[in-house]
Amino acid sequence: MTRPPTAAQRRVIEAADPVTGRLRGTADQLAALVTRGLAFRHPRPPHDHFLTPAGHRIRETVPEAPAGPPPDTGVFAARSGGEETPLPSGPARRREVHSAWQGLLELRRMTNPDGSVDRPCGWERANLVRAAALALEAAGQRPADPEAAGYRVRxxxxxxxxxxxxxxxxxxxxxxxxxxxxxxxxxxxxxxxTGTRYLLASPRRV
Structure with a gap:
Protein backbone atom coordinates (compact mmCIF):
# COMPACT_ATOMS: atom_id res chain seq x y z
CA MET A 1 0.00 0.00 0.00
CA THR A 2 1.26 3.49 -0.81
CA ARG A 3 2.42 5.38 2.24
CA PRO A 4 0.19 8.31 3.16
CA PRO A 5 1.56 11.78 2.38
CA THR A 6 3.63 13.51 5.01
CA ALA A 7 2.18 16.40 6.99
CA ALA A 8 4.03 18.90 4.77
CA GLN A 9 2.80 17.19 1.61
CA ARG A 10 -0.76 17.13 2.93
CA ARG A 11 -0.58 20.87 3.56
CA VAL A 12 0.45 21.37 -0.07
CA ILE A 13 -2.46 19.17 -1.21
CA GLU A 14 -4.95 20.99 1.02
CA ALA A 15 -3.77 24.35 -0.34
CA ALA A 16 -4.34 23.31 -3.97
CA ASP A 17 -6.72 25.39 -6.04
CA PRO A 18 -10.19 23.93 -5.29
CA VAL A 19 -11.20 23.87 -8.96
CA THR A 20 -8.09 23.32 -11.08
CA GLY A 21 -6.00 21.46 -8.50
CA ARG A 22 -3.00 23.69 -9.22
CA LEU A 23 -0.31 23.17 -6.58
CA ARG A 24 2.20 25.48 -4.97
CA GLY A 25 5.17 24.21 -3.00
CA THR A 26 8.91 23.64 -3.07
CA ALA A 27 10.45 21.75 -5.96
CA ASP A 28 11.17 18.79 -3.65
CA GLN A 29 7.58 18.69 -2.33
CA LEU A 30 6.09 18.79 -5.82
CA ALA A 31 8.51 16.16 -7.12
CA ALA A 32 7.63 13.87 -4.21
CA LEU A 33 3.90 14.22 -4.96
CA VAL A 34 4.56 13.37 -8.62
CA THR A 35 6.53 10.28 -7.56
CA ARG A 36 3.60 9.14 -5.41
CA GLY A 37 1.16 9.64 -8.28
CA LEU A 38 -0.67 12.44 -6.44
CA ALA A 39 0.39 15.20 -8.84
CA PHE A 40 1.57 15.68 -12.39
CA ARG A 41 3.73 18.31 -14.08
CA HIS A 42 2.01 19.95 -17.02
CA PRO A 43 4.07 19.51 -20.21
CA ARG A 44 3.40 23.04 -21.41
CA PRO A 45 5.05 26.17 -20.00
CA PRO A 46 5.01 27.35 -17.27
CA HIS A 47 5.01 23.63 -16.31
CA ASP A 48 2.80 24.04 -13.25
CA HIS A 49 1.93 21.05 -11.09
CA PHE A 50 -1.65 19.80 -10.62
CA LEU A 51 -3.37 17.17 -8.51
CA THR A 52 -4.11 13.83 -10.16
CA PRO A 53 -7.47 12.11 -9.45
CA ALA A 54 -5.70 10.26 -6.61
CA GLY A 55 -4.49 13.60 -5.24
CA HIS A 56 -8.02 15.01 -5.40
CA ARG A 57 -9.26 11.99 -3.42
CA ILE A 58 -6.65 12.68 -0.74
CA ARG A 59 -7.82 16.30 -0.61
CA GLU A 60 -11.47 15.25 -0.29
CA THR A 61 -10.64 13.05 2.73
CA VAL A 62 -9.13 15.90 4.72
CA PRO A 63 -10.91 15.82 8.14
CA GLU A 64 -13.60 18.44 8.50
CA ALA A 65 -13.19 21.25 10.96
CA PRO A 66 -15.23 21.19 14.19
CA ALA A 67 -18.81 22.43 13.96
CA GLY A 68 -19.15 26.19 13.98
CA PRO A 69 -18.78 29.13 11.62
CA PRO A 70 -16.19 28.31 8.95
CA PRO A 71 -13.08 30.49 8.93
CA ASP A 72 -12.71 33.02 6.15
CA THR A 73 -9.99 31.24 4.17
CA GLY A 74 -10.59 33.07 0.92
CA VAL A 75 -11.13 29.74 -0.89
CA PHE A 76 -13.93 29.78 -3.46
CA ALA A 77 -16.90 27.49 -2.83
CA ALA A 78 -19.72 26.93 -5.31
CA ARG A 79 -23.16 27.39 -3.75
CA SER A 80 -25.62 24.60 -4.45
CA GLY A 81 -28.64 26.35 -2.89
CA GLY A 82 -30.36 25.98 0.44
CA GLU A 83 -27.48 27.30 2.54
CA GLU A 84 -28.57 28.68 5.90
CA THR A 85 -26.91 32.06 5.43
CA PRO A 86 -27.59 34.65 2.70
CA LEU A 87 -25.43 34.21 -0.36
CA PRO A 88 -22.57 36.61 -1.05
CA SER A 89 -23.26 38.92 -3.95
CA GLY A 90 -21.84 41.92 -5.70
CA PRO A 91 -18.79 42.45 -7.91
CA ALA A 92 -16.41 40.50 -5.65
CA ARG A 93 -18.53 37.36 -5.80
CA ARG A 94 -19.00 37.71 -9.55
CA ARG A 95 -15.22 37.96 -9.99
CA GLU A 96 -14.70 34.84 -7.85
CA VAL A 97 -17.27 32.86 -9.82
CA HIS A 98 -15.87 34.02 -13.16
CA SER A 99 -12.32 33.10 -12.10
CA ALA A 100 -13.44 29.66 -10.87
CA TRP A 101 -15.30 28.97 -14.13
CA GLN A 102 -12.30 30.01 -16.24
CA GLY A 103 -10.14 27.73 -14.10
CA LEU A 104 -12.53 24.86 -14.72
CA LEU A 105 -12.42 25.45 -18.47
CA GLU A 106 -8.63 25.35 -18.30
CA LEU A 107 -8.82 22.09 -16.34
CA ARG A 108 -11.02 20.66 -19.10
CA ARG A 109 -8.48 21.76 -21.72
CA MET A 110 -5.63 20.13 -19.84
CA THR A 111 -7.28 16.87 -18.83
CA ASN A 112 -9.72 15.97 -21.62
CA PRO A 113 -7.82 13.77 -24.11
CA ASP A 114 -8.78 15.99 -27.05
CA GLY A 115 -8.32 19.26 -25.14
CA SER A 116 -12.05 20.01 -25.42
CA VAL A 117 -13.48 22.73 -23.18
CA ASP A 118 -17.12 22.12 -24.10
CA ARG A 119 -17.30 18.74 -22.37
CA PRO A 120 -17.00 18.07 -18.59
CA CYS A 121 -13.78 16.55 -17.31
CA GLY A 122 -12.96 13.92 -14.71
CA TRP A 123 -12.96 16.39 -11.82
CA GLU A 124 -16.54 17.36 -12.62
CA ARG A 125 -17.66 13.73 -12.71
CA ALA A 126 -16.07 13.22 -9.29
CA ASN A 127 -17.66 16.42 -7.90
CA LEU A 128 -21.06 16.51 -9.60
CA VAL A 129 -22.93 18.87 -7.28
CA ARG A 130 -20.08 21.39 -7.07
CA ALA A 131 -19.52 21.28 -10.84
CA ALA A 132 -23.19 21.76 -11.76
CA ALA A 133 -23.59 24.51 -9.17
CA LEU A 134 -20.56 26.36 -10.55
CA ALA A 135 -21.87 26.10 -14.13
CA LEU A 136 -25.21 27.57 -13.07
CA GLU A 137 -23.81 30.39 -10.95
CA ALA A 138 -21.21 31.28 -13.61
CA ALA A 139 -24.09 31.78 -16.06
CA GLY A 140 -25.73 34.29 -13.73
CA GLN A 141 -28.28 32.02 -12.03
CA ARG A 142 -28.90 32.43 -8.30
CA PRO A 143 -29.17 29.49 -5.91
CA ALA A 144 -31.82 29.51 -3.21
CA ASP A 145 -31.04 31.00 0.20
CA PRO A 146 -33.09 32.26 3.18
CA GLU A 147 -33.66 35.59 1.41
CA ALA A 148 -34.48 34.45 -2.12
CA ALA A 149 -36.03 31.59 -4.06
CA GLY A 150 -33.86 29.90 -6.65
CA TYR A 151 -32.45 26.54 -7.66
CA ARG A 152 -31.04 23.79 -5.47
CA VAL A 153 -28.55 21.23 -6.79
CA ARG A 154 -28.64 17.88 -5.01
CA THR A 194 -45.68 14.67 -5.30
CA GLY A 195 -45.99 15.70 -8.95
CA THR A 196 -43.00 18.03 -8.46
CA ARG A 197 -40.99 18.79 -11.56
CA TYR A 198 -37.19 18.65 -11.40
CA LEU A 199 -34.16 18.39 -13.67
CA LEU A 200 -31.91 15.37 -13.89
CA ALA A 201 -28.55 16.35 -15.31
CA SER A 202 -25.35 14.43 -16.08
CA PRO A 203 -22.03 15.34 -17.70
CA ARG A 204 -21.89 14.64 -21.42
CA ARG A 205 -19.13 12.24 -22.50
CA VAL A 206 -19.11 12.96 -26.24
Missing part, protein backbone atom coordinates in the same frame (compact mmCIF):
# COMPACT_ATOMS: atom_id res chain seq x y z
CA UNK A 155 -26.93 14.50 -5.33
CA UNK A 156 -28.97 11.52 -6.53
CA UNK A 157 -28.63 7.73 -6.19
CA UNK A 158 -28.00 7.55 -9.92
CA UNK A 159 -24.36 7.45 -11.05
CA UNK A 160 -23.10 10.67 -12.63
CA UNK A 161 -26.37 12.53 -12.16
CA UNK A 162 -27.56 15.47 -10.07
CA UNK A 163 -31.06 16.80 -9.48
CA UNK A 164 -31.90 20.48 -9.84
CA UNK A 165 -35.02 21.69 -8.01
CA UNK A 166 -36.71 25.09 -8.34
CA UNK A 167 -40.19 26.36 -7.42
CA UNK A 168 -40.60 28.18 -10.73
CA UNK A 169 -40.84 26.03 -13.90
CA UNK A 170 -39.22 28.85 -15.84
CA UNK A 171 -36.16 28.62 -13.61
CA UNK A 172 -35.90 24.90 -14.36
CA UNK A 173 -36.04 25.59 -18.09
CA UNK A 174 -33.30 28.22 -17.82
CA UNK A 175 -31.13 25.88 -15.68
CA UNK A 176 -31.55 23.11 -18.26
CA UNK A 177 -30.41 25.42 -21.07
CA UNK A 178 -27.42 26.64 -19.02
CA UNK A 179 -26.26 23.12 -18.17
CA UNK A 180 -26.62 21.95 -21.77
CA UNK A 181 -24.45 24.86 -22.94
CA UNK A 182 -21.92 23.87 -20.28
CA UNK A 183 -21.66 20.32 -21.63
CA UNK A 184 -24.27 18.53 -19.56
CA UNK A 185 -27.34 16.53 -20.59
CA UNK A 186 -30.47 17.71 -18.79
CA UNK A 187 -34.11 16.66 -18.89
CA UNK A 188 -37.20 17.44 -16.85
CA UNK A 189 -38.90 14.72 -14.83
CA UNK A 190 -41.86 14.49 -12.46
CA UNK A 191 -41.72 13.03 -8.96
CA UNK A 192 -44.50 10.40 -9.03
CA UNK A 193 -45.63 10.87 -5.42
Missing amino acids: ATPQPEAVAVHAPDPRTLAVCAAVLERAGWQAGEYTEPR
Whole structure:
Protein backbone atom coordinates (compact mmCIF):
# COMPACT_ATOMS: atom_id res chain seq x y z
CA MET A 1 0.00 0.00 0.00
CA THR A 2 1.26 3.49 -0.81
CA ARG A 3 2.42 5.38 2.24
CA PRO A 4 0.19 8.31 3.16
CA PRO A 5 1.56 11.78 2.38
CA THR A 6 3.63 13.51 5.01
CA ALA A 7 2.18 16.40 6.99
CA ALA A 8 4.03 18.90 4.77
CA GLN A 9 2.80 17.19 1.61
CA ARG A 10 -0.76 17.13 2.93
CA ARG A 11 -0.58 20.87 3.56
CA VAL A 12 0.45 21.37 -0.07
CA ILE A 13 -2.46 19.17 -1.21
CA GLU A 14 -4.95 20.99 1.02
CA ALA A 15 -3.77 24.35 -0.34
CA ALA A 16 -4.34 23.31 -3.97
CA ASP A 17 -6.72 25.39 -6.04
CA PRO A 18 -10.19 23.93 -5.29
CA VAL A 19 -11.20 23.87 -8.96
CA THR A 20 -8.09 23.32 -11.08
CA GLY A 21 -6.00 21.46 -8.50
CA ARG A 22 -3.00 23.69 -9.22
CA LEU A 23 -0.31 23.17 -6.58
CA ARG A 24 2.20 25.48 -4.97
CA GLY A 25 5.17 24.21 -3.00
CA THR A 26 8.91 23.64 -3.07
CA ALA A 27 10.45 21.75 -5.96
CA ASP A 28 11.17 18.79 -3.65
CA GLN A 29 7.58 18.69 -2.33
CA LEU A 30 6.09 18.79 -5.82
CA ALA A 31 8.51 16.16 -7.12
CA ALA A 32 7.63 13.87 -4.21
CA LEU A 33 3.90 14.22 -4.96
CA VAL A 34 4.56 13.37 -8.62
CA THR A 35 6.53 10.28 -7.56
CA ARG A 36 3.60 9.14 -5.41
CA GLY A 37 1.16 9.64 -8.28
CA LEU A 38 -0.67 12.44 -6.44
CA ALA A 39 0.39 15.20 -8.84
CA PHE A 40 1.57 15.68 -12.39
CA ARG A 41 3.73 18.31 -14.08
CA HIS A 42 2.01 19.95 -17.02
CA PRO A 43 4.07 19.51 -20.21
CA ARG A 44 3.40 23.04 -21.41
CA PRO A 45 5.05 26.17 -20.00
CA PRO A 46 5.01 27.35 -17.27
CA HIS A 47 5.01 23.63 -16.31
CA ASP A 48 2.80 24.04 -13.25
CA HIS A 49 1.93 21.05 -11.09
CA PHE A 50 -1.65 19.80 -10.62
CA LEU A 51 -3.37 17.17 -8.51
CA THR A 52 -4.11 13.83 -10.16
CA PRO A 53 -7.47 12.11 -9.45
CA ALA A 54 -5.70 10.26 -6.61
CA GLY A 55 -4.49 13.60 -5.24
CA HIS A 56 -8.02 15.01 -5.40
CA ARG A 57 -9.26 11.99 -3.42
CA ILE A 58 -6.65 12.68 -0.74
CA ARG A 59 -7.82 16.30 -0.61
CA GLU A 60 -11.47 15.25 -0.29
CA THR A 61 -10.64 13.05 2.73
CA VAL A 62 -9.13 15.90 4.72
CA PRO A 63 -10.91 15.82 8.14
CA GLU A 64 -13.60 18.44 8.50
CA ALA A 65 -13.19 21.25 10.96
CA PRO A 66 -15.23 21.19 14.19
CA ALA A 67 -18.81 22.43 13.96
CA GLY A 68 -19.15 26.19 13.98
CA PRO A 69 -18.78 29.13 11.62
CA PRO A 70 -16.19 28.31 8.95
CA PRO A 71 -13.08 30.49 8.93
CA ASP A 72 -12.71 33.02 6.15
CA THR A 73 -9.99 31.24 4.17
CA GLY A 74 -10.59 33.07 0.92
CA VAL A 75 -11.13 29.74 -0.89
CA PHE A 76 -13.93 29.78 -3.46
CA ALA A 77 -16.90 27.49 -2.83
CA ALA A 78 -19.72 26.93 -5.31
CA ARG A 79 -23.16 27.39 -3.75
CA SER A 80 -25.62 24.60 -4.45
CA GLY A 81 -28.64 26.35 -2.89
CA GLY A 82 -30.36 25.98 0.44
CA GLU A 83 -27.48 27.30 2.54
CA GLU A 84 -28.57 28.68 5.90
CA THR A 85 -26.91 32.06 5.43
CA PRO A 86 -27.59 34.65 2.70
CA LEU A 87 -25.43 34.21 -0.36
CA PRO A 88 -22.57 36.61 -1.05
CA SER A 89 -23.26 38.92 -3.95
CA GLY A 90 -21.84 41.92 -5.70
CA PRO A 91 -18.79 42.45 -7.91
CA ALA A 92 -16.41 40.50 -5.65
CA ARG A 93 -18.53 37.36 -5.80
CA ARG A 94 -19.00 37.71 -9.55
CA ARG A 95 -15.22 37.96 -9.99
CA GLU A 96 -14.70 34.84 -7.85
CA VAL A 97 -17.27 32.86 -9.82
CA HIS A 98 -15.87 34.02 -13.16
CA SER A 99 -12.32 33.10 -12.10
CA ALA A 100 -13.44 29.66 -10.87
CA TRP A 101 -15.30 28.97 -14.13
CA GLN A 102 -12.30 30.01 -16.24
CA GLY A 103 -10.14 27.73 -14.10
CA LEU A 104 -12.53 24.86 -14.72
CA LEU A 105 -12.42 25.45 -18.47
CA GLU A 106 -8.63 25.35 -18.30
CA LEU A 107 -8.82 22.09 -16.34
CA ARG A 108 -11.02 20.66 -19.10
CA ARG A 109 -8.48 21.76 -21.72
CA MET A 110 -5.63 20.13 -19.84
CA THR A 111 -7.28 16.87 -18.83
CA ASN A 112 -9.72 15.97 -21.62
CA PRO A 113 -7.82 13.77 -24.11
CA ASP A 114 -8.78 15.99 -27.05
CA GLY A 115 -8.32 19.26 -25.14
CA SER A 116 -12.05 20.01 -25.42
CA VAL A 117 -13.48 22.73 -23.18
CA ASP A 118 -17.12 22.12 -24.10
CA ARG A 119 -17.30 18.74 -22.37
CA PRO A 120 -17.00 18.07 -18.59
CA CYS A 121 -13.78 16.55 -17.31
CA GLY A 122 -12.96 13.92 -14.71
CA TRP A 123 -12.96 16.39 -11.82
CA GLU A 124 -16.54 17.36 -12.62
CA ARG A 125 -17.66 13.73 -12.71
CA ALA A 126 -16.07 13.22 -9.29
CA ASN A 127 -17.66 16.42 -7.90
CA LEU A 128 -21.06 16.51 -9.60
CA VAL A 129 -22.93 18.87 -7.28
CA ARG A 130 -20.08 21.39 -7.07
CA ALA A 131 -19.52 21.28 -10.84
CA ALA A 132 -23.19 21.76 -11.76
CA ALA A 133 -23.59 24.51 -9.17
CA LEU A 134 -20.56 26.36 -10.55
CA ALA A 135 -21.87 26.10 -14.13
CA LEU A 136 -25.21 27.57 -13.07
CA GLU A 137 -23.81 30.39 -10.95
CA ALA A 138 -21.21 31.28 -13.61
CA ALA A 139 -24.09 31.78 -16.06
CA GLY A 140 -25.73 34.29 -13.73
CA GLN A 141 -28.28 32.02 -12.03
CA ARG A 142 -28.90 32.43 -8.30
CA PRO A 143 -29.17 29.49 -5.91
CA ALA A 144 -31.82 29.51 -3.21
CA ASP A 145 -31.04 31.00 0.20
CA PRO A 146 -33.09 32.26 3.18
CA GLU A 147 -33.66 35.59 1.41
CA ALA A 148 -34.48 34.45 -2.12
CA ALA A 149 -36.03 31.59 -4.06
CA GLY A 150 -33.86 29.90 -6.65
CA TYR A 151 -32.45 26.54 -7.66
CA ARG A 152 -31.04 23.79 -5.47
CA VAL A 153 -28.55 21.23 -6.79
CA ARG A 154 -28.64 17.88 -5.01
CA ALA A 155 -26.93 14.50 -5.33
CA THR A 156 -28.97 11.52 -6.53
CA PRO A 157 -28.63 7.73 -6.19
CA GLN A 158 -28.00 7.55 -9.92
CA PRO A 159 -24.36 7.45 -11.05
CA GLU A 160 -23.10 10.67 -12.63
CA ALA A 161 -26.37 12.53 -12.16
CA VAL A 162 -27.56 15.47 -10.07
CA ALA A 163 -31.06 16.80 -9.48
CA VAL A 164 -31.90 20.48 -9.84
CA HIS A 165 -35.02 21.69 -8.01
CA ALA A 166 -36.71 25.09 -8.34
CA PRO A 167 -40.19 26.36 -7.42
CA ASP A 168 -40.60 28.18 -10.73
CA PRO A 169 -40.84 26.03 -13.90
CA ARG A 170 -39.22 28.85 -15.84
CA THR A 171 -36.16 28.62 -13.61
CA LEU A 172 -35.90 24.90 -14.36
CA ALA A 173 -36.04 25.59 -18.09
CA VAL A 174 -33.30 28.22 -17.82
CA CYS A 175 -31.13 25.88 -15.68
CA ALA A 176 -31.55 23.11 -18.26
CA ALA A 177 -30.41 25.42 -21.07
CA VAL A 178 -27.42 26.64 -19.02
CA LEU A 179 -26.26 23.12 -18.17
CA GLU A 180 -26.62 21.95 -21.77
CA ARG A 181 -24.45 24.86 -22.94
CA ALA A 182 -21.92 23.87 -20.28
CA GLY A 183 -21.66 20.32 -21.63
CA TRP A 184 -24.27 18.53 -19.56
CA GLN A 185 -27.34 16.53 -20.59
CA ALA A 186 -30.47 17.71 -18.79
CA GLY A 187 -34.11 16.66 -18.89
CA GLU A 188 -37.20 17.44 -16.85
CA TYR A 189 -38.90 14.72 -14.83
CA THR A 190 -41.86 14.49 -12.46
CA GLU A 191 -41.72 13.03 -8.96
CA PRO A 192 -44.50 10.40 -9.03
CA ARG A 193 -45.63 10.87 -5.42
CA THR A 194 -45.68 14.67 -5.30
CA GLY A 195 -45.99 15.70 -8.95
CA THR A 196 -43.00 18.03 -8.46
CA ARG A 197 -40.99 18.79 -11.56
CA TYR A 198 -37.19 18.65 -11.40
CA LEU A 199 -34.16 18.39 -13.67
CA LEU A 200 -31.91 15.37 -13.89
CA ALA A 201 -28.55 16.35 -15.31
CA SER A 202 -25.35 14.43 -16.08
CA PRO A 203 -22.03 15.34 -17.70
CA ARG A 204 -21.89 14.64 -21.42
CA ARG A 205 -19.13 12.24 -22.50
CA VAL A 206 -19.11 12.96 -26.24
